[in-house]
Amino acid sequence: MGKEITSRLQDYAQWYNDLVIKSGLADYSAVRGCMVIKPYGYALWENMQATLDKMFKDTGHQNAYFPLFIPKSFLSREAAHVEGFAKECAVVTHYRLKSDPAGGGVIVDPEAALEEELIVRPTSETIIWNTYKNWIQSYRDLPILINQWANVVRWEMRTRLFLRTAEFLWQEGHTAHATAEEAMEEARRMLEVYTHFAESYMALPVIQGIKSPAERFAGAVETFCIEALMQDGKALQAGTSHFLGQNFAKAFDVQFLNKNNEQEYVWATSWGVSTRLIGALVMAHGDDDGLKLPPRLAPIQVVLIPVYKNDEQRAAIDARAREILQSLKQAGIRAQYDDADHVRPGWKYAEYELKGVPLRLSLGERELQQHQIEAVRRDTREKLSLPLDHVAEKVLRLLDDIQQQMFEQAKAYRDQHITPANSWEEFIHILDEQGGFVYAHWDGTEETEIRIKELSKATIRCIPLSPWPGDDGPGKCVLTGQPSARRVLFARAY
């Protein structure tokens, strides 16, 4: 008997937890709301990091590192920013413990209170803009294009593995520019980078859009986002890129002398994606047997499993398998040979399916005789026989095809779940019966947005950058009947 996984139909939330835990991505920890990312999960994150990091470097960014702790006073400099984050900040108040005079443990030393309390960063705009002030005098100092890989803490009331934990890993880009146009261009450029990453690497189709005022990042002038759809019909924000205008420059008094010898506030952007993307990967592609990882990010792209009946066979197969493994590795494939003898092939098949390894190769007496190898795709479960000549090339082609197919499948699902609604009844019906995105008119007011959320639990995921099928220009708000400039995408979301 193996590891039981709750089916998606029976209990989607439990299915998700089962997958994350049983595939070895992560574990619960002793700390409420915090998780342990296990080696397999971390390897996946490292692959994501490596890919994104290269994209950031290719677009001219450099990595740096800013402090984990932020003076409390910094957070309150930007009004909207503090409003947005105040409720979920962890605060450091003391710098020393001492042994408890009353017992065996330790207590916080009341003598060691900090003069100014420190916030554990929920995001780094404030500490970074406080720093940029010292770096920027002239237009010649601009642009500053910096990214940092870091952990952040947001004291969430309710947490979910990868999707929302009190501490999480992410990258945050923070750029400074001489003009609004340039900053806006940067925000849009990074949105494109995220889109490309999601679609080409995660095989996750996303919708690019603009956040409504209520959903906008605290402190931003404009928030761009990519929205993805999970298999339970709920949307997930996969990445955001903000045009911050001069809000933080004004809050931290960051001015520069422009070419005309005039003082001007600097223009800013910030953008980020987090380990939440791992949750997206699980929920967008996984099935009742386990994960399905896209080849371009999978820690193990190919697993090779020997099948034998006795030691003599085993020796011959083992020798051949190692040659094959070598040729796969030489071709740059992340291949693994599982020659463990204490579990049988069937057990391994199930285990690697659970782990979402895109391609499984089996080598036994039969294959050896026929000079081929059996290949089974994780995405379609299709079983193929590959001749052993130039096997690495064939495997590479298969991996490419799996990557492509996974995207196509997710895209087909997503496209089937964008439904225009023309009345409130229809709106609710779509959300309840099929889920996904509802494409509907909205009068553009925050009151209506909030009212819709209260009534339906759906939020405006984004105002799409390019129109979707069903777009009909101006119309009437699905709730109020007031004039609407255009349709926007609503969904229940994570």
Place this chain on the structure above:
RNA sequence: CGGGGUGUAGCGUAGUCCGGUCCAUCGCGCCAGGUUUGGGACCUGGAGGUCGCAGGUUCGAAUCCUGCCACCCCGACCA
């Protein structure tokens, strides 16, 4: 923060209502040896437990009482 649930070996569990027959059940996993090996093998033997924590009731507590803690799920808040 509200509602619900759970806490017994690495994991999943029985036992809790109705205290003793429980120095705790079963399955998986683990260890040793052997037979096996094409979809989660089998046999034999073995190791492994502060029954979440603290206090109380009792001749006797996994079981009853009080307090506490932790985690999970659902909701409000959020990437």
